[in-house]
Amino acid sequence: MKIVTGNDLKTGDVIWWTGKGWSRHYGEAVDVVDAADTVIASESAAQRVNAAYAVDAEASPNGPLPLHIKDRVRAAGPTVRADLGINPAVPIVKG
Amino acid sequence: MYQYDQYDQAIVDARVEEFRDQVKRRLAGEITEDQFKPLRLMNGLYLQLHAYMLRVAIPYGTLSGKQMRMLGHIARKYDRDYGHFTTRQNLQYNWIKLEDTPDILADLASVEMHAIQTSGNCIRNISSDQYAGAAADEVADPRPWAELLRQWSTFHPEFSYLPRKFKIAVIASEEDRAAMRLHDIGIELVRRDGVLGARVFVGGGMGRTPMIAPEIAEFVKADDLLSYVEACLRVYNRYGRRDNAYKARIKILIHELGADEYRRQVADEFAHVKTLGIDPPLAELERITAYFAPPAYEQGISDDIDRSDPDFALWLDQNVKAHKQPGYAIVNISLKPIGGIPGDATSDQIDLMAELAEKYGFDELRVTHAQNIVLPHVAKRDLYAIWQALDAAGLANANLDLVSDIIACPGLDYCSLANARSIPVAQKIAERFADLDRQRDIGELKLKISGCINACGHHHAGHIGILGVDKKGIENYQLTLGGSGAEDTSIGKIIGPGFDEDGIVDAVERAIEKYREVRTPGERFLDTYRRVGADVFKGAIYG
Ligand code: HEM
Numbered sequence: 279m280k281i282v283t284g285n286d287l288k289t290g291d292v293i294w295w296t297g298k299g300w301s302r303h304y305g306e307a308v309d310v311v312d313a314a315d316t317v318i319a320s321e322s323a324a325q326r327v328n329a330a331y332a333v334d335a336e337a338s339p340n341g342p343l344p345l346h347i348k349d350r351v352r353a354a355g356p357t358v359r360a361d362l363g364i365n366p367a368v369p370i371v372k373g
Numbered sequence: 374m375y376q377y378d379q380y381d382q383a384i385v386d387a388r389v390e391e392f393r394d395q396v397k398r399r400l401a402g403e404i405t406e407d408q409f410k411p412l413r414l415m416n417g418l419y420l421q422l423h424a425y426m427l428r429v430a431i432p433y434g435t436l437s438g439k440q441m442r443m444l445g446h447i448a449r450k451y452d453r454d455y456g457h458f459t460t461r462q463n464l465q466y467n468w469i470k471l472e473d474t475p476d477i478l479a480d481l482a483s484v485e486m487h488a489i490q491t492s493g494n495c496i497r498n499i500s501s502d503q504y505a506g507a508a509a510d511e512v513a514d515p516r517p518w519a520e521l522l523r524q525w526s527t528f529h530p531e532f533s534y535l536p537r538k539f540k541i542a543v544i545a546s547e548e549d550r551a552a553m554r555l556h557d558i559g560i561e562l563v564r565r566d567g568v569l570g571a572r573v574f575v576g577g578g579m580g581r582t583p584m585i586a587p588e589i590a591e592f593v594k595a596d597d598l599l600s601y602v603e604a605c606l607r608v609y610n611r612y613g614r615r616d617n618a619y620k621a622r623i624k625i626l627i628h629e630l631g632a633d634e635y636r637r638q639v640a641d642e643f644a645h646v647k648t649l650g651i652d653p654p655l656a657e658l659e660r661i662t663a664y665f666a667p668p669a670y671e672q673g674i675s676d677d678i679d680r681s682d683p684d685f686a687l688w689l690d691q692n693v694k695a696h697k698q699p700g701y702a703i704v705n706i707s708l709k710p711i712g713g714i715p716g717d718a719t720s721d722q723i724d725l726m727a728e729l730a731e732k733y734g735f736d737e738l739r740v741t742h743a744q745n746i747v748l749p750h751v752a753k754r755d756l757y758a759i760w761q762a763l764d765a766a767g768l769a770n771a772n773l774d775l776v777s778d779i780i781a782c783p784g785l786d787y788c789s790l791a792n793a794r795s796i797p798v799a800q801k802i803a804e805r806f807a808d809l810d811r812q813r814d815i816g817e818l819k820l821k822i823s824g825c826i827n828a829c830g831h832h833h834a835g836h837i838g839i840l841g842v843d844k845k846g847i848e849n850y851q852l853t854l855g856g857s858g859a860e861d862t863s864i865g866k867i868i869g870p871g872f873d874e875d876g877i878v879d880a881v882e883r884a885i886e887k888y889r890e891v892r893t894p895g896e897r898f899l900d901t902y903r904r905v906g907a908d909v910f911k912g913a914i915y916g
């Protein structure tokens with residue numbers, strides 16, 4: 279599946295496209311199937327997101343989980359500062 | 374320390390207001406990200422893996438207590454209560470909000486600081502020796518020259534769109550504490566027959582194609598230095614490649630032209646530039662130099678130190694260095710606690726270091742390229758009080774230049790360009806070697822880790838270097854041995870196939886144990902490696 283992520287324009291927070299808006303929790307992301315470009319174009323134009331891009335994801339107990347390690351670190355927050363992450367329980371390393 | 378004159382302050386203040394307006398327009402949707410991105414980067418504001426990241430310039434790594442306090446204040450008020458000191462002697466904040474940035478820049482400007490030219494293809498913050506003005510072995514204080522270069526390069530119209538970024542280092546002693554020859558231009562001040570001048574090295578760098586800068590001029594008179602550097606840049610600006618970012622650094626130009634041809638072209642250009650009157654009049658140079666006059670040292674104070682506290686004595690031996698002034702010493706504050714994040718300091722720690730500088734250190738601090746902090750001028754009688762205060766704040770790590778004094782870039786925990794995480798590897802290695810006796814037995818060992826080939830963590834220059842690579846989506850680590858960023862500059866060599874995170878820690882330990890086995894008395898890891906060669910280590914590491 280494909281999910282869309284980016285950063286909040288004002289705060290820089292990592293955000294995920296929920297189908298209706300943006301969430302700071304990756305698990306609330308929705309599969310955009312083949313609509314990534316449309317979402318990115320309209321949301322960027324509306325200044326609601328910065329540097330948006332689509333990533334491959336897989337289903338997990340907590341909702342869609344990005345496949346690539348870089349996006350997992352974005353979902354988790356810095357792995358060396360669990361106190362700062364908003365989703366520190368994200369499994370980073372694929373086993 | 375240098376203090377802004379009215380021009381310095383006016384241009385920095387004007388830039389803050391300009392950026393305030395740009396941010397306002399961006400947030401109102403009047404300009405797009407494509408239009409805004411180059412503007413924010415000119416003010417040090419990146420968009421990184423988790424958030425906006427602000428890189429603050431610390432000119433030649435020198436700070437006053439007030440400036441350091443402001444860094445702590447910003448971390449506390451606008452970020453998440455910490456900052457990251459970098460190998461470029463700068464500071465990065467990892468969690469900055471766009472809407473706060475104009476206020477942050479205004480706060481910085483109020484203490485004569487900014488984030489200008491910390492990004493982009495311009496001349497970046499000048500780096501220098503963290504012991505400048507304190508080291509016994511310097512032929513002159515490099516800071517006035519670094520300051521002169523700072524003023525010359527700030528908003529230099531001709532050099533604001535170079536083919537690629539440009540980094541300059543200035544040192545003034547044979548011992549190189551600033552990785553001078555791994556800069557685009559490395560300047561070593563020297564005296565010849567009593568005349569001050571400089572050896573000029575051009576075309577060094579790390580990144581994807583590491584190169585040691587060849588010597589382009591064996592002696593440029595100090596009076597000609599600015600014109601000479603201008604000529605070096607002009608030749609690069611004209612002929613450096615703009616078609617391919619990977620080939621755009623000056624090191625590639627010099628490699629392709631050859632040092633001799635580049636030197637010839639610079640000489641031609643210099644003959645012309647010298648007629649333009651770029652070099653400062655003596656009065657201006659004296660004005661700048663006056664700011665770096667030695668502090669008011671007390672004369673005739675004792676060199677004796679009470680070493681009865683054993684932990685203090687260990688720190689003294691490892692982290693405190695000789696000062697040129699009798700009765701004084703140079704204090705190194707290691708930002709490398711075992712299991713910590715190299716270069717990170719909390720707001721409270723930043724405040725404490727500022728306070729110690731104000732109270733005991735003539736109000737001066739330095740940031741080192743090894744991501745540590747220095748109090749350059751401290752009376753020996755105050756060392757114990759300083760150590761106690763540092764110790765209470767978790768800052769008395771007695772590991773300077775030892776295996777746990779690791780340089781690590783932010784890596785995949787923070788950086789969007791990364792292939793792999795650097796910080797957890799640094800933490801695991803430090804924990805493996807936590808025993809200070811073992812570290813001291815191993816002796817000087819510079820271990821440096823980068824999370825990708827850009828080499829922000831100087832891995833090429835590590836006695837032991839670690840480079841994170843992406844192996845089919847899994848973090849993997851290559852081991853290099855034999856690098857050095859000191860006066861015996863060398864580039865480390867990849868020793869064999871890579872490792873996973875635990876494997877790399879074991880490999881480092883095997884290499885170090887091999888060194889302990891085969892070293893001769895007085896040899897550092899690097900010396901042994903150079904003497905016995907890579908194969909001995911390869912055998913030990915791969916079995
Ligand atoms: C997290 C944001 C960062 C980004 C996006 C970034 C990007 C880069 C890039 C693209 C290069 C290679 C440039 C080239 O060869 O043309 C580079 C080199 C370098 N960076 Fe960074 N970097 C970052 C953070 C840092 C940090 C935190 C440090 C210090 C710890 C640092 C210090 C350096 C150094 C020393 C080099 C090598 C200089 C050379 O090639 O001569 N950078 N960086």
Ligand code: SF4
Pocket residue numbers: 782783784785788789790791792823824825826827828829830
């Ligand atoms: S070396 Fe790579 S991973 Fe590390 S900070 Fe530089 S660009 Fe990022």
